[in-house]
Amino acid sequence: MLRYRNLTIGTAVIALLILCGLFAPLITRQDPYAQNLAATFQPPSAAHFFGSDQYGRDVFTRILYGARWALFEVLLSVGMSLILGVPLGMAAGYFGSTIDSLIMWSTDILYAFPGIVLAILLVAVLGPSLFNTLLAISIFAVPVYARLARNLTLTLKQMEFSEAAHALGAGPFRILFTHILRNAFVPLLIQATLTAGDVILSASGLSFLGLGAQPPTAEWGAMMSEGRNFLGVATYLSLFPGLTITIAALGFNLFGDGLRDFLDPKFHSGRR
Amino acid sequence: MPRLCFAFLLLALLGCRPLTHPKDELIIMQTEAPRTMDPADHTETYTTAVLNPIYESLTCFDQQLNIVPQLATQWHSSPDGITWTVNLRPGVRFHDGTPFNAQSVIATFNRLLDTKRGLAGASNVRRAVLSVEASNPLTVIFHLKAPFAAFPHLLAITSIISPAADHDGALSLHPVGTGPYRFAEWKTGEYVREVRNENYWGRMPAPAEIKWMWTTEPALMNMAIQAGEVDAVNPLPPMFADALQHNTKIRLLKGKSSAVFWVALNTHYKPLSDVRVRRALNYATDRINLVRSQLRNYGQPAAGPLGPATADYSPDIQGYPFDLAKAQSLMNQAGYSNGFPMNIAVLENQANFAEALQAMWSKIHVQVTIQKLESGTFAQVIFGSPEQKAAAHTDSVLASWSSASLDAERQLGPLYRTRSWSPAGANLGFYSNPHLDTLLDSAAADLDPITQQATYKQAQQIISDDAPQVLLFYSMDLAALRRDISDLWLFPGGDLELAK
């Protein structure tokens, strides 16, 4: 069991996340957006497990509902990166020469750009919103997926099944999407889970800069970012969202690592 | 090891650590970097604070907010209030050795009046002053465009610069004034350093050096003063005030504020064109709890458009008590029983007020969308013309106004006069009441303080009744100092000043 400990813990955390998100209204009856200005900054108690914030809203409730946003962020951002990066990488790997150079050059330039700066500028131009922030995050993750897809395609296109398909008259797109993608799927998935944790952290970093989810959204990054202004007098306001984000990111990372180990044939040989 | 234990013990007893910098260096931390070293080229409170020890004006405010002489010894106006004669203090020199005299005053004002130079802080002077001349080396005569009883207030906020230092924009980097401190260094991004002016004509203050620093992180300010790494923090975010009150090493400075916070309602937006709707929003605002939760009670609910520190403030203005039932009935009367959508544009660091209002006004079914803007976009959006605001759906703006000269005309004129419709002025909601305009005109020109006050009271009540804004509160200026510092006080608006 030790061998799969990471995978187990990771799966458990992600499952917990999904459950909290789905069943939040059942677990807590309170409204995450209901303000009570007469009862602000209540420390953790029976009435408010994690205390109440600067508007009197229940922090525990907001953290539970925040799970929905976390999952939304992960799915949307990783999804966009995959949709943008994988086709580019596959095209580069399959068609080679000029197309390869062109695509790799552009992704290299993108990679050289400090991600945060890109995100700030992008969001400043498009307007602050969670969607725009996630768009920025997914854009600067595109080079990773493009490069991975390209390398995988390079290897896979030389394999027998690709050559066979080509011999049978299959066109490039058919080969790419039916054969290569199917085999590249798992490494891409592992990469996706590994970057999932980063997405949540990047979103919270951008909340720190005033971008990201807008008020009054009960999103962990925004909560942690707002809560940091009360550090020292109501430390619990940033502590609980911070811990939650750490646990969620850790869960995704462990899941990704565990999955990679699980699928790695050498791992199963159990030899030192 | 023993040292560590002792440190623990000390901390346990005192709750913070001892000073880590030389005692005669005063370190002050603010929330933004200074814009420029040229006192005429900005309108920012926190830049004014940095330049305060370096520059002086003809008159100044004392701690009771009365106008007293500084570089001038006396002044009087002609009976029609248009010509002012000012006598200057002899024997004063600028930091670069240039003597202070009528020429320096003329140079200071002429550069402000020069439209080609485009100095950012020149609007007030340009609006009031026609020309300046010297009748002898120590006497200056001002010719105003119209009678202006509060002219000495304007003099108090105009810093006198050394004409010899004003060439090729040098003043924006290297300030030269007559004040108790000389400019030493501006390390951009880090600090501004000022050292004692040994040739100062007045009372020498204690610290040998002043160092100005800044950060945008409120928590850092709180930690820095507790750790003793800074001596003063301004403005102190209200949530830390209660905790610091109990810290024996720290003293809180509270100031009567001139800043009035409000939500300017765009009267060209259909629902807000109806005064009943505007009054409904006012009735639906729980100001008392707003001040309690967001300002930790370091502030006062607002009834009228002038704050307590401004001249002619009247505590008897009838405002709008919190009354949801009345608010809803007004909405029904106006035909909006189901509410309407509304945008509020707000600076990102003041968005918490907008969030509270969002929840409050949802009770009368007004669906508020908050447009959090960073300073880069904020000024541009809020000063849009009627057409621009209509296109951008700027239905309301949450902001504050504080006139550094503390006179009613500079607080009311730019906000409520018809000619102050943005972008020309700060009448962001395009409010217009010709009767009010006339009242303001007569009050500004009125040299009799008693009738002037009565007129301003009338004006304030009209503004409250017409409800072009939802007046929110008067903020209290808050700063924190290490207990052993006595030389600093808070000027309304948040400007931390050296006691003179």
Place this chain on the structure above:
Amino acid sequence: MNSYLARKLLAVPIILLLTSLLIFSAVRLLPGDPARLMAGMQADQATVETVRHRLGFDQPFTIQYTRFLTRALHGDLGNSIRSQQPVAREIAQRLPYTIALTTASFSIAILFGLTFGVLAAIYRGTWFDNALMVSAISGASVANFWIALMAMNFFAVKLGWVPLMGAASWRSYILPSLTLALAPAAVIARMTRGSMLEIIHQDYIRTARAKGLSPAAVYLKHALRNALVPIVTSIGLNFAALLGGAVITETVFNWPGVGRLMIDAVRYRDYATIQGITLVTVFFVVVINLLVDFAVGFLNPRIRFN
């Protein structure tokens, strides 16, 4: 080798040129009026227009860009709208602090990452391996600014062990570089472990062990040297990310580096500074990647001609 070198070097000015055009256009797309910002909320419209003319923002785009480009080639990146100082000088003053912080963080990250990774690979499969990897990954799972603020509150304010902010003494480097090192340390640990595991099973290692060489000699001398290739590559790739992370860290610790300068520049629409910092940053990243390519080629001749 020469054509390889030439191609790589040629890339640098091309990338810089493209970046300059990109960033020049991007900042002008930013909503917000720097002239109004400079003049302040209480200035009247006429003043704002005069300020705009003073700053040269009323000229058409192409004129502004060509003027910028010609000046940039002479080392003049324009003047900051905020401080009136030459941008090149401001960046030169503040860049060393960012580089110092980034270098310190990276050194710590490499130290811990390599150690954790090697140990984890050697003791692979045991609880020790797991513990090391989980703690490394936890470090990468915390939000940068959150852990920084918590650490500051505890170590600087409550305990007084380190200064709270600024870059005054060597002690000031401790907290910022540690917090900045958390994420890259985890990446390096993971990669080292993976690399080492690959190599440990290869023939030449078994041969070395069979020859009777001690484990330390084997692992450190042979395995690690080859494992270093992907790690060195990742240094280049991660450098850009590290500079980005420095932005937040510098804001929290009031560090006088270019990260904080950039944030302020964006906030106040200081076009010249935004452009200047972007160009300098991209330049550094490109140069570092170039050096990394050469280092990799040096470490493993087979890759050189790939």
